[in-house]
Amino acid sequence: MSFFDSTPIGRILSRVSSDLSIIDLDVPFAFMFTFSASLTTYSNLVVLAVVTWQVLFVSSPMIVLAIRLQRYYLASAKELMRINGTTMSALANHFESISGAITIRAFEEQDRFFAQNLELVDKNASPYFYNSAATEWLIRRLETMSAAVLSFSAFVMVLLFPGTFSPGFVGMAFSYGLSLNNTLVNSIQRQCSLANQIISVERVNHYMDIQSEPEVIEENRPAPDWPQVGCVELRDLKIRYREDAPLVLHGITCKFEGGDKIGIVGRTGSGKTTLIGALFRLVEPAGGKISIDCGHHYDRLT
Template sequence: MSFYDSTPLGRILSRVSSDLSMIDVDIPFSLAFSVGGTMNFCSSLAVLAVVTWQVLIMAIPMVCVTIRLQRYYVAAAKEVMRMNGTTKSYLANHVAETVAGAVTVRAFEEEDRFFEKNLDLIDINASAFFHNFASNEWLILRLETISAALLSSAALCMVILPPGTFTSGFIGMALSYGLTLNSSLVYSIQSQCTIASQIISVERLNQYMHIQSEADEIVEGNRPPLNWPVAGKVEILDLKVLGKCQLREVVQEKDEGLNSSGKLAEYDEPMSLMKREESLFRKLVKEYWSHFQSAESH
């Protein structure tokens, strides 16, 4: 039960709702789309290479640049996705607590404050989503530029080919495949980056799967004796008592306890107890000292 006592409700709801749904539904579809887009891009590039092999000279550096852009985007997209999940947990936790304590909120007339807090949490969560959307558009713009440059180089090579090298129908088919190169590249890279971002949900659920289990209710090697407790003892450590005075409030610190016989006991160093005016130990030593001095005088 310590896990549920120390973990906010919104964080648990985020794990078992959005993260679990993303693993069951979103990741399989993104994986299928990524494989399909990659195969479509490779087939379109192969058709262009058959017509004009010179396009491979332009394609190889473009693929290297695409891989660099993908790695750069994924590094930022993962952190934005993690921020989105964290802020969503805060929002879900606030909504759950507000609904559960709606009667108390209305009794103290705090509806406006809770409403403003909810709007602030929505803005924070939407900010992470907007940053993810902006970074996605940044990647799409550069991928479309690379695809347009690759198609332009292929068309240029077809123009400078000697007459009669290929038929017009074959060249038209190659150009039609080249036009789909743009969307295929964007779709493939975007799906791969989406999978890399959605893997954060697997990481979050995997963290909960390896939480240390609760201890057994009964530990056989650590059982108390049958007649336990033999003697009761209550210790009061670092007790702070607020005493009301006419002029000011005095905070008194006491380290006391009740032993098994019901007598009051103090816990501290002897010198510290001697410095306290209200200490029983100080009064006892003072009384013994006065008796000792009176005995010596007689």
């Protein structure tokens, strides 16, 4: 319960909607594409190394450079996706104002809420846009790099060793090199989009191990026929919603006899809902005691 008290509804909403849908729909495909693209790249490389082992002199530094570029890119891209996730929560939180639509209309404040909503949409879209820009940055560098490597190796083959390789051989090596370049760029792109989507798994994973309240305290377990009378006694009951928050109920002592019908009256914010919440143990008391069926000595202790 303290989790629901302290977590804005939008944060939960965005994880069970957008993050879960990315995990369910996008991650499997991204995983499949990444796997097949990487497999194609490596098999290309193996074929190329078997046919013309010299190509390794060019492709090894290229792969190292590509991996370095990818790491550099991922450091920022992942962070941007994380920011995108948090701004999404703020946006989802704002949807809660729909439940107050009648009040908003009554005060003719639709325009303010509409503007606020647009601003939140903008805030949410900008990290996503920056992420796309970063992806473009990476692709541009990868393609420049592969074009440079390819033209350099063609240059070396044709000009520096005239007559060493047959034209057919040069053509074959060149086309293999071209396909290796393409598949390498493709595979790195796929890996990066998978890494961006995996952030959703990370975000949902945060909610996997929320500490839960102890369901049953064995030594306080009442008899199976409890409660027989339904008498409720509060003794110096103190409630606060969080450790460092001020007390909401400041030591209430009273007794409700079994079978009585009780009404609780108080101004707004005086703690009526808190009291009923405490009876159902939605909030744990900070002090004092609630005994149900006190006459029968079945105490429900804090």
